[in-house]
Amino acid sequence: MNQQQTALHPMTPHELTQILFQKQPLFILDVRNESDFRDWKIEGHHVDIINVPYFELMDGVERVLDKIPAGQKVLVVCAKEGSSIFVAEKLLEAGIPNVHYLQGGMRAWSEHLEPVKVGDLRGGGELYQFVRIGKGCLSYMVVSDGKAAVIDTLRMTDVYTEFAGKLGVSIVHTLDTHLHADHISGGRMLAEQTGATYWLPEKDAEEVQFPYEKLEEGRDIRIGSSTLSIHPIYSPGHTIGSTSIILDDTYLLTGDILFVASIGRPDLAGKAEDWVGDLRNTLYNRFKGLPMNLIVLPAHFGSYIELGEGGKVSARLGDLFANNPGLQMKDESEFRRAVTENLPPQPHAYQEIRQTNMGKITPDAEQQHEMEIGPNRCAVHEQA
Template sequence: MAVQPLSAAELQRWIEQKDDRAVLLDVRSAKEFAEWKIQTDALPSINIPLAQFEDASLEAWKNVPADRKIAVICRRGRTAMIVAKILDAQGFDVYCLNKGLQEWSQFYHGVTVTEADDWKLIQVLRMGKGCLSYLLVSGGEALVCDPGRHVEEYLQLAEREGAKIRYVVDTHLHADHISGGQHLARAAGAEYLISAVEMEGAELAYVPLEQHDVIRVGAVAVKVLRVPTPGHTPGSTSFLIADRYLLSGDTVFVGGLGRPDLGGKAHEWAQKLYETVFGAIARLADDVVVLPAHFSDLTREAGAAGYVGAPLQEIRANNDLMRTADPAQFTELVAGRVGAAPPNYAEIVQVNRGLLAADGDKQLELETGPNRCAVKHTS
């Protein structure tokens, strides 16, 4: 036998099919594995670091299921190949994830949220990065919300849906990943919209969201309402589609609220987040479905339909912060739960403002690592 290459798309098929012969073997350190790994409950996952395989006396390969096909995973693919060759020599059916978690972090997977006679909403999951973006299609036109930097994914998806991208919007100035918003708009001949508050000092062309309370997409005119939701950032904006689906950016997640500290004003922005939660969000009906810009735990936050989202009623019931009506208590709780900052966030913000140039390799380096944009709830 020989080590077989495994692409991110092939691995996703294993996960979707819940392949009962497959096992994920992550060979990074226990600390790295705990911080960032492939999230799935469809396949078993084990962590045995490289050092244990390199010590022949430990016979670490004996701790790997011999009757399964093994997908070996590391950060970039090099360490995984070393282990894969050891397992191959022992007769295992072994695969190596091409370029490791860096490739997984660039893999996109679309899931239909809802489809009516005259419009369709697709959630695009960036599996390894925890990022979520959206394509709204109606009457041959499309709006893209919070696109990642791999703009060809959206151009191809729109083409498959028979639509021309007319609007590209960012809910806020992202700090954990590089936005594809301006680049995609240029490539598609579309308008790029983001709040002017987010782009102070920026050197990128954009249309201020403040100029559009309503955005109409398609011949049937699906109504997209701009809903100012500051707190995670001062100009954070959510979008209410057809009075039913809230593209909430990093304001409200299935499992928490947007962290307010990345601008260095945790308490001030937490107060704004309070006003958003008990003002703009409180006015929305319980059956409005929240569709955020990120997920933290796909196994918990994705529903049976495969997309990440939940009705506001469910989120309100499960999120203690959304039931904390005292402003001072809310502010202290939110500011006190922020945790570690997203990796390289200060540089990413500068790239997204057009103030720092980064080629493909640098962008990949900046984005490597987990998403950390949420303040978690406790119940």
């Protein structure tokens, strides 16, 4: 192997995430099949991406050489990394410099979580957002006085335990703002691993097969011995039990009810017509009565455009009432049509995911991965 070929090295999901957070230019050659690429791909502010399936490049990469911009970092992507290594080596042999492959492929990309500090809390403590950039999921860790609470935990629970270990804090609470349908919750598992208390809205828990504490309005959840507390606020619509959280009188964690560029959909439990009124009342009445300077922190984002400074996803509530298209429909019939008709496709395996989150089925790790493949689809409007 010559010197040029030895230049090939992996790009980790963390390194790719930082490139996207910092809006650096990147050329991606995705060698998965066309249908997988159309359904779900890597996107960013300065990302140039093309799709040429692996089987079309097995005998040579000549057909893509003139598509690769000179002097730009090149990343080859496939499902699990094997095909991308083969193609990346061929590109190096053809004289293309600065070639990388995505370590672990799109499988690893789907499961990577990147912690981002949101801010310091007024009574002491910190708030972190965990960005699952490959799938658009967001979860949170509230830290105060040596204790921590994790909100809308994802199934990659080792990320939270390792991060808590680095901070020197113990996880004492895990909370789900609602019964999730697009990803498998790690809240109950993390609680079992750490001895924490698991919280779930009672109205979403009618069919769950395990014990939980009721996440309900008027019941504060203390963290540590400090004055920091979590205030649940009932906000149905995405699910009948959806419960938002006001933290430190500064942050509004909205789950899947309100996003930065969209609003939650009411149909993932087959109850769109039943829940549309709840959704509108939560967004247009309940949230309208909250302080407009609250910082909204959702459980999902739909596009890289929503990533702010350092990768953080957030917005002032007042700005969302001025700019979010889901909050501009004054006519109730218009709103009803928007959230019940012409919705995006429902999440992959969402029924099985709901059953898993209820404890009705227990898929193994590989099955859980397959159930979560693809983007999240919890929103009514996706920002292009």
